[in-house]
Amino acid sequence: xxxxxxLRRAWIPGLWLLLWQGAALLVGEELxxxxxxxxxxxxxxxxGEGDFWLTCGHSLGRILLGFLLGVLLGGLLxxxxxxxxxxGAFFSPAMAAVKATPVASFVxxxxxxxxxxxxxxxxxxxxxxxxVWQNVSQGIAGADRQLLEMAQVYRLSPRSILRAVYLxxxxxxxxxxxxxxxxxxxxxxxxxxxxxxxxxxxxxxxxDAKTGLEMVDLFAWTGFIILLSVxxxxxxxxxxxxxxxxxxxx
Amino acid sequence: MELSHVTFGYPGRMIFRDLSLALKPGxxxxxxxxxxxxxxxxxxxxxxxxxxLSGTVCGIPPEGVSMVFQENRLVPSLTVLENxxxxxxxxxxxxxxxxxxPLGLAAEGDSLPSALSGGMARRVAIARAAAxxxxxxxxxxxxxxxDPENRQRAAAFLRERFAGARVAAVVHHREEADLxxxxxxxxxxxxxxxGEP
Numbered sequence: 186x187x188x189x190x191x192l193r194r195a196w197i198p199g200l201w202l203l204l205w206q207g208a209a210l211l212v213g214e215e216l217x218x219x220x221x222x223x224x225x226x227x228x229x230x231x232x233g234e235g236d237f238w239l240t241c242g243h244s245l246g247r248i249l250l251g252f253l254l255g256v257l258l259g260g261l262l263x264x265x266x267x268x269x270x271x272x273g274a275f276f277s278p279a280m281a282a283v284k285a286t287p288v289a290s291f292v293x294x295x296x297x298x299x300x301x302x303x304x305x306x307x308x309x310x311x312x313x314x315x316x317v318w319q320n321v322s323q324g325i326a327g328a329d330r331q332l333l334e335m336a337q338v339y340r341l342s343p344r345s346i347l348r349a350v351y352l353x354x355x356x357x358x359x360x361x362x363x364x365x366x367x368x369x370x371x372x373x374x375x376x377x378x379x380x381x382x383x384x385x386x387x388x389x390x391x392x393d394a395k396t397g398l399e400m401v402d403l404f405a406w407t408g409f410i411i412l413l414s415v416x417x418x419x420x421x422x423x424x425x426x427x428x429x430x431x432x433x434x435x
Numbered sequence: 436m437e438l439s440h441v442t443f444g445y446p447g448r449m450i451f452r453d454l455s456l457a458l459k460p461g462x463x464x465x466x467x468x469x470x471x472x473x474x475x476x477x478x479x480x481x482x483x484x485x486x487x488l489s490g491t492v493c494g495i496p497p498e499g500v501s502m503v504f505q506e507n508r509l510v511p512s513l514t515v516l517e518n519x520x521x522x523x524x525x526x527x528x529x530x531x532x533x534x535x536x537p538l539g540l541a542a543e544g545d546s547l548p549s550a551l552s553g554g555m556a557r558r559v560a561i562a563r564a565a566a567x568x569x570x571x572x573x574x575x576x577x578x579x580x581x582d583p584e585n586r587q588r589a590a591a592f593l594r595e596r597f598a599g600a601r602v603a604a605v606v607h608h609r610e611e612a613d614l615x616x617x618x619x620x621x622x623x624x625x626x627x628x629x630g631e632p
Contacts, residue, residue: 331504342524
């Protein structure tokens with residue numbers, strides 16, 4: 186990458202950093218708004234701590250597990266709902282309720298049943314489940330009727346119908362659900378950890394920073410949450426784009 | 436293929452009442468008539484896509500029906516050869532290419548349907564019907580979008596490939612029936628009546 190291009194890409198983030206620095210100077214109180222440099226310094230220092238990687242791994246592992254479970258069950262229920270309308274009618278209000286319920290309500294409810302450290306699995310699962318269910322259901326419902334008739338007349342095998350008719354109809358919806366769902370799961374999972382004060386998690390570190398009024402820590406951890414979210418989402422999308430080129434819904 | 440005493444319609448609109456009609460091997464039938472009088476519906480009944488309100492439709496082959504729909508209905512995500520292989524999974528690549536060559540499509544095996552002209556896509560739909568090679572061929576305006584030369588080609592291909600099959604076609608012009616060597620059944624035979632071609 187040549188220098189002018191780096192400059193072109195960097196000037197807007199640079200401007201935001203300057204604005205942040207200006208605001209921090211204006212406030213003049215680290216307890217309210219720390220400046221960018223100490224935060225960056227703290228982030229670098231955290232990278233050297235053994236605990237840091239364990240903490241990130243702890244949160245990531247649980248949130249990804251919930252995400253995957255949500256994708257699997259959401260997809261499965263969507264297929265069952267399409268096959269048996271009664272199943273769809275049965276789950277529809279439950280999915281609507283899950284989508285409308287605030288994360289905090291779930292956290293408080295679930296804390297009664299689950300240990301805090303496993304809560305983020307359940308929270309990220311709940312965020313993804315209705316999203317995947319709804320998107321995959323839409324994809325199935327949007328399968329080309331004319332192709333389905335062709336498949337019926339030509340007696341295509343269920344496997345062929347899946348590959349030729351349903352998969353192309355569902356993939357764009359599923360991919361967009363995965364992209365949006367991952368962001369949801371990640372943010373809600375961390376929020377759940379904060380509320381549950383889940384031991385060994387990023388959320389716990391945020392909670393500790395808040396109670397100790399360690400604003401530099403709070404900003405540094407938030408910075409890592411954003412970084413991880415962007416990196417993971419880009420990684421996932423790059424993988425999916427390579428696997429299924431040109432398939433995401435606009 | 437035999438329809439006997441078939442009654443079919445939608446709420447408020449009766450299309451056939453007590454229609455009887457039989458297709459015999461090697462004796463293609465072409466149906467002509469004004470639009471909306473049920474020609475396509477008749478093909479759909481023969482293909483098993485519609486069920487009669489009363490009467491019976493017998494003789495739908497267990498291997499499926501070679502049908503060229505009014506629309507091409509090719510799978511857009513699959514190449515031309517993959518579209519053929521879809522209905523004939525056991526055929527080798529060379530066998531499928533041999534279906535494309537007489538239709539002037541030898542070079543299009545690896546093209547996606549979106550890269551084909553309307554006439555080419557029509558011929559692929561015809562080749563797909565041959566790839567299944569059912570003993571029942573149903574054609575709904577098969578020559579739409581084909582120039583005279585390709586009509587000749589497609590008709591010769593269908594006559595050869597489905598020589599001993601039961602064939603029913605919906606056509607607009609007498610020449611199209613002649614191309615298929617088919618006997619014309621006029622609207623009077625099936626529009627709201629019964630017939631015995």
